[in-house]
Amino acid sequence: MNGRVIADRYELSTVIGQGGMGQVWTAYDGRLDRRVAVKLLRPDRMAAATGADEIRRRFVRECRVTAQVTHPGLVTVHDAGKDGDDLYLVMQYVEGADLADHLAEHEPYPWQWAVSVAAQLCAVLAAVHAVPIVHRDLKPRNVMVTPEGTVVVLDLGVASVIDTDTTRLTHTGSPIGSPAYMAPEQAMGGAVGPYTDLYALGVLMHELLSGTVPFAGSTALGVLHRHLYEPPLPVRGLRPEIPEPLEALVLRLLAKDPQHRPADAQEVYEALTPMLPARGAAGGPLDPTRPFLRPFAPWPDRAAAPPPARPPATPRLDVAAAVDEVKRLLGEGGVTQAVDILGGILPAAAAEHGEHSPVVRILRKQYATTLMDDGQYRRALPELRRLADDRTAEAGPGDPQTLQFRYDAAQCLEQLGEPAEALAEYRALLPYHESGPDPARAFDVRRRIAGLLLAVGDHTAAGRQYQALLYDAERAYGPYHPLAADVRRQLERQRQFHNP
Template identity: 35%
Template sequence: MRSEGMTDSGPDDGPDRVIAGRYRLQHQLGRGGMGVVWEALDTSLDRKVAVKGLLYPGAASADAQAKWVSRARREAQAIARIGHQNVVAVHDVVEDGNQVWIVMELLNSRSLADLLREQQYLSAPHAARIGLQVLRGLAAVHEAGVLHRDVKPHNILFRPDGRALLMDFGIATFEGATQLTRSHEIIGTPQYLAPELLGHTPADPRPASTASDLWALGVTLYEMVEGRRPFDGATSFEVFIAVRESPVPPMKYAGPLAGLITALLQKDPDQRPDAAEADRMLQAVTEDAAAPDTPPVRPVGPDRPKPPEPVDPIDPVKPKRRNRWKIPAAVVCVALLAGVAWSSLLGLEGDSEAAGSSEEPPSREPSRTVYHCDRLRVGVKGDQPGLSVEVKGTHRGFEVDLAKEIARELGCKEDQVTFQTVTTDNRNGYLTTGKVDLVLATYSISEERERTDKVKFAGPYFEALKGLLVRKKRPYGDLSDLRRDSEAEVCTAEGSVYEEWLKEEGLGGQTVTRDGYDDCVRDLLDPGTDVYAVATDDVIVDGLARKYAAKTRALPSRGEPEHLGVAMDAAHQDLHEGVCAALKAIVGKSPGKTSRWAEIYNEHLQPITGQPAPREPELTSC
């Protein structure tokens, strides 16, 4: 599957090229929909616009190319005629050579994805207002005989006045038309694809429909009110299985939207409401003056209790929260200064609030009821040799064993620790929605991430350089060779630090992203794709190069080291203190002895790097 789309820039596309004698390409805005999107200058009106090519140049015979050009022209013209306040404005449709370009207004607005990253979730009325505007824009698109095929938060923007705007028609298609691609791939974003599209084969292409666009709107509404997507997984394949077979996860916060969301997410497209019925149901929620405009109070963190049942959306009740991570700072300080083993203070019951009371004499022995471990859920990756891999439901690797040591220091027994596979794209959501308590998944420490992801890091527990895995038969020696090969794509995980790094290295226009590195590696190993390199941490690159030695090799590591940390919900300062104390015990060592950190490194990573454990990391985020 190519969730990024199917078009590449042609060999002559580049800054200063003038399209149709009018639109001068200036710089790439990114890859999405069906290809490269450029910021351009409309030299006739002296205004900035966005332009996108709709076809893959040179991918078919002359006759097939001519048919595609004709269809793309009709489709783009249909989009241009929509003229709806909730649909991005299309200024022009032009042909240049064997390419059709769609010229759109240039927007620098925030997206719904940005809003959800900041707020995590929205109230039902707020979500309904946004959903209603998107639905009306979508209905206008459908009335023009066009399907969007990629409705998701990233493609919903807000104008300064707050109006929602549906954009990115790069993979749109006429209703009932079969989308032709290089190899009949499924086109779209896995988490938002309707189940009827996932049986896509050359013999049975399963054309998209208005109902499949409405399914994607249902997924988006669910994500707005619940703070997570209803169907997810560590790989695209797992997502597909969940979409096709799993029931809609129960909704706790959807309130009056629950009925519509459930209806839109019916597996059978014939059972979903049409746009008119969905409009009536959304309008009813937006007009309910009694409904609150702020989300019901939701507890955060690992001990998220269930809200009272039933929760009245008109008068939400704030549930009382028992914070099982409560570890008073006074107890921590006394324990560490006294040299008391941290694990001896954990797992015992009592009044933790009384432990920090200033009314007691200073010599009072600290309370022994600091933490009761009933479970600890840890998010790790499943596709990173040496660090963390999942084989038949069992996780193993450096990060997995380090997590077990942290859990042991926190007083958790082995059967109280469970591991959940996460990806670069979903690990933050798993934390903030309470699906996991800790994440050890090559999560790079940064102040910006702590602000935007609302997480807190402990560590670092590892330092990694930037690495590139390339196809063995390609004559690449370094990044400059990749830059010269303009048709080569470099794949990395969506949301990783490597997106920005590749852009800084002049490879932004050649970068494609996937849900996880396993998808990138799968494309790298497939000679039918244009992915010729994968960017990730150097130790992962070394592990993959050993695993796929016949087809891949590692380029020399580069750049400043990334500091990987243990991530947790920012609301749990007490848990952060506990994890930091655990890490200090694990990296600490007695004279003449090896630290537990080094022992874990030597077991899992020395066979990959060929070097014994380096010096233990300095815990600058503790």
């Protein structure tokens, strides 16, 4: 972990992006206990002619404007300001793969996917251009494909903060901006507008369809020259299966003259609509066609397995320090960060001390408890089952700690919407609790069983369970105890439903 705290609130964790102008970090928002992304920009590394003070002023203005744009395909801006010599921008942390990596993993990119990505980008650009804001640096590295298949655009407004004169070369000979995606008018230092982003969209679509940008070269100036003077290669020359209307649209977007491009992002979207994939088309993990095939639908296989583990929050093995840090974080309400630290230290601790060592057992128990506190029941469940199995082998099925692990696992199943599995687990636990020293836990398990019987549709069995529970609760605690009163209300509610 970096340990640096920005604005007394955002603790930097891991670098996830780096360039000549700054870095992007994963970080923790200590005030709201959430994961965020923090972009740090160094004004002294930007346009010297513009001046650091002007860059700071422009940065604040652009952040204020871009934060007003709300769209599901646009990364949310949470905060911005100055910290020491750095300007910082705090954004929503987006899970998934950036479009450049996504393309590399699925090359050749299905043309239907390219259409789906472009259509989603048009929806974002239409919202952004209505403000109006011009992105200026639309490229695959600034686009994320989330596990749900939605496309999220990053770095809105950042290019305009760095420098409005995108053709000016730095001392390294590289232009400010991304030459491969730069519109001719932008390369020439002319006025930019929504049409500039449409050109970048055309470059991006050409890359998705052909596997390469239309204009490449060994130097930035060479690339810019080709943007200005060379016609792009039609994509059907490389992939004949691409529909002619799609090739024609890409060529229109890549027109040298902005007036020859589509009028706006809405027009591009309408041109793409007939080419969007039909329902029933083949999909796959991180499939960008999914939002059009099944809008907002849950993944059918997403509930079958826990989500991928988050990257470890600490690269070094210091179990004692990690435990102390977790205790501090939990005391301050930092559950999310505590989860990451525990998840990061567990594999290393198991490798060093052994999977069944006391230190690993303690860490795994804390990890499972913290995951439950964080509402991450799917990740907590396998940890609890592992703990229960180990404890059963060591101390037997009736051991209080074994029963607690299994009880917590049953709670996870309840929260995950698995009533039949949770019911089976509670029923297996009940005999141990009924013969144990804690009658309150036995009553609690019985009430949960009754509720789950209702959830699986066995109302008759649930009624019998509640009736028996009411009788035993009144005998043990009296008729006015909260448990008895609650069960009585539940039975009355059932009677009202069955006898209206």
